[in-house]
Amino acid sequence: MRKNRSTFYLMVIPAVILFFTFHTFPVLMGVFYSFTNWNGLSQTYHLVGFKNYVNVFKDSNVYHAYWFTFKFAILTTIIVNIISLSVAMGLNSRIKLKNTFRAVYFLPNILSILIVGFIFNYFFSNILPDMFTKIGMSSMAFNILGRQEWAWVGIVIVTVWQATAFNIILYLAGLQTIPADLYEASSLDGAGKWKEFWHITFPMIAPFFTINMVLAMKSFLQAFDQIVALTQGGPAKATMSISYLIFTDGFQGGSFAYQSANAVLYFIVIVVISIIQLKILQRREMSLQ
Template identity: 45%
Template structure:
């Protein structure tokens, strides 16, 4: 056996790093808490989705009855449709505006540091507080503004219009979500070497051409990250909708989260657990698709 062959196993043995006990000290408490607070309640909820339980008292197995009913329930289907439509619209609005602001805030303008601090303020304010403030504005200030300018659809509150209430929810949600997305885009833009733009200037590229052919391709990984994080977050929309419309007018702005929680409070525990399980399955499928997209784009 050659010297190189004998040395190979020893080198492989040395390459295996011993795991420090401190890692387990931090891992196991978090793992136990996650299991007790998330995994176990989730499994219990899935179990009860196959029963007729109201949350307390006696119950019995009823199989897939709750799931069959959920698939044919117009309220559930409407909540799913609203939630996914709202999430899609909001993620587009948030990313377009945040990217535009980020480009402006990394350019050579005065007071850009102070402006960055101002733009991130909405991120640190509670969603329910933001919703109540905008509720007042949409109920009073905006109609007064619409009447003064003679703008018909603004003369009454958007929140009272079943066809336009979702627009108000998108506006308020975007207002709170843009700062976090903005910070990620700023980090991505600052990572682009300045030499790239200098070379483009020498070649005579205009600012729009630099944006479409240099900036956008180089921050595409950040776009994917923001779209994934935003879409997954908007699917769980609850507090802002509660503060603005409480699911109204009627049930036109009822999200999945609101439908489930409202059902829990009205004693419809097992049925809404079936709805929550279906929502969980859809979320897992989306997560797998997003993970595949991440790998494909090397994000």
């Protein structure tokens, strides 16, 4: 028994040390620096208390980044879950080559969002305008990433294309837990597909819906790679997300301590949103059962 316990500690302690060294300790240092005026480069700094936190609430750039990030995250979460559930229900039905289609739909999840973003960047800036020019639609022959009113659309398209794959897999797992007897009984009662969805399918996969909504929202609130690859926050900061603002101003703009405070606040915001989502969606699960 004692030997097994020592083996357990030998296996766990190195992982705990690595996790603390490369995750917990940097986070704690970031929280500490948020109370200083360190620019990220100099050897000296001074404690300034909550000055950085107060200034964050006065910064119009921060408000704009929050507004864009929330709009992007909410819209993308809704679109991803609608498409994912629709595709999963199609793949779960009795269609030919459905295993092949499952593999094809999962491929985007394997690719890095950064690589996908660079590919779509070339598509939006070169291929798409040329295609519209050749078919005589010159009014649409422009790079949407270069227009303030259209750049967000390109980011949403790329994010949805890449993120849908993971949600499809989770919904498929949920759909396969539904007993076929329920659908057979509903068909005997004359229930249509729409009633089957609202009274059988959706209530039975409610826990999977909760997981997908929470994970998707959390992921999209941290949008970074797609911004880097597609717009770099432009044009005119129209697509500046919170994560990208923290990176550019903190590591490149000499505002490390200030953006550390912004990061701490944003971490709290994400945690609060995730908890609220879980509470609301879990309450809905109970009402559907």
